[in-house]
Structures are given as structure tokens and as C-alpha cells.
Amino acid sequence: MNIRIAEGDIAERVRSIVAGLRSLEGPLLPILHEIQDAFGYVPQAALPVIADELNISRAEVHGVVTFYHDYRDHPAGRHVLRLCRAEACQSMGGAALAERIKALLGIDFHQTTPDGSVTLEPVYCLGLCACAPSAMFDGEVYGRLDDELAAELVEEARR
Numbered sequence: 001m002n003i004r005i006a007e008g009d010i011a012e013r014v015r016s017i018v019a020g021l022r023s024l025e026g027p028l029l030p031i032l033h034e035i036q037d038a039f040g041y042v043p044q045a046a047l048p049v050i051a052d053e054l055n056i057s058r059a060e061v062h063g064v065v066t067f068y069h070d071y072r073d074h075p076a077g078r079h080v081l082r083l084c085r086a087e088a089c090q091s092m093g094g095a096a097l098a099e100r101i102k103a104l105l106g107i108d109f110h111q112t113t114p115d116g117s118v119t120l121e122p123v124y125c126l127g128l129c130a131c132a133p134s135a136m137f138d139g140e141v142y143g144r145l146d147d148e149l150a151a152e153l154v155e156e157a158r159r
């Protein structure tokens with residue numbers, strides 16, 4: 001369930017997260033992780049607050065958020081399906097399989113189905129290269145992904 005959070009509440013929560021982590025060396029990544037854990041994504045409204053608090057530019061914060069594929073800019077669906085887009089998986093048919101999964105779900109990467117059931121995300125190596133192509137479904141990894149297993153995961157995600 002996605003709950004709309006007021007910008008003021010976001011700012012207050014973000015300030016408190018920054019306060020707890022700012023003394024770390026290189027605090028930006030841990031702060032972004034904590035924010036994503038807290039909200040399920042990194043709200044746009046959090047970026048200027050982080051920049052002000054860390055005394056860095058908004059462009060710098062925005063650059064880091066968009067560089068790392070782990071950060072979402074919108075709330076995720078009830079399930080998250082991550083497909084590996086790195087080389088070993090691509091060489092084992094991962095790209096074509098990803099196209100078929102996108103068609104099954106009716107969404108592209110970084111999107112959530114309109115019923116809020118599934119978010120599809122790319123991931124760059126799950127450490128399962130020997131069992132390529134690989135995927136992660138709600139934190140659990142799956143190797144040797146084929147059409148049959150992909151259809152099962154999509155069906156489970158839709159429940």
C-alpha cells in the first residue's frame with residue numbers, strides 16, 4: 001500500500017536520518033539507503049534537505065541517486081522483481097527474456113503495474129552468473145530463469 005506522505009513530514013524524517021549518520025565518512029550513500037528503507041523509495045522532496053544538511057549541491061545528491069540503480073524515485077509495488085542485466089545473464093538470453101517478462105507485466109524497467117502488485121527493476125549481477133540468467137523476487141534469488149519460471153514468478157506477483 002502506498003501512502004502519500006506530506007513534504008513537511010518527509011523533511012523532518014530526512015533531517016533526523018541525516019543527523020544520525022552525518023558523522024560517518026562518506027555519509028551520503030548510507031543516508032540514501034536509510035531513507036529508502038524508511039520510505040520505500042527516495043522522495044524528490046528529500047534531495048534538497050539532504051543537500052542543505054550535508055552542505056553539498058542538489059545536483060550532487062541527484063547525481064548519486066540517479067547513478068545507483070538501487071535507489072527508487074517512486075514507491076515500489078507489493079512485490080519487486082529484479083532481472084539481472086549484467087553480461088553473463090545477457091549472454092544467456094537475459095535480454096530476450098526480459099522483453100517477454102515486460103510484455104507479460106505490461107511495464108518497462110523502473111515501472112510498477114497499475115494495480116500496484118509488481119515493480120520491475122534491473123540489477124547488475126546477483127553473483128549467480130554460473131546459473132544465468134538470474135533474477136531476484138522479493139529478496140530471493142532465482143537462477144536459470146526460463147519462460148516457465150518467469151511466468152510462475154509473474155503469476156505469484158499478481159496474487
Ligand code: FES
Pocket residue numbers: 084085086087088089090124125126127128129132133134
Ligand atoms: S551477470 Fe547475472 S548474476 Fe552475474
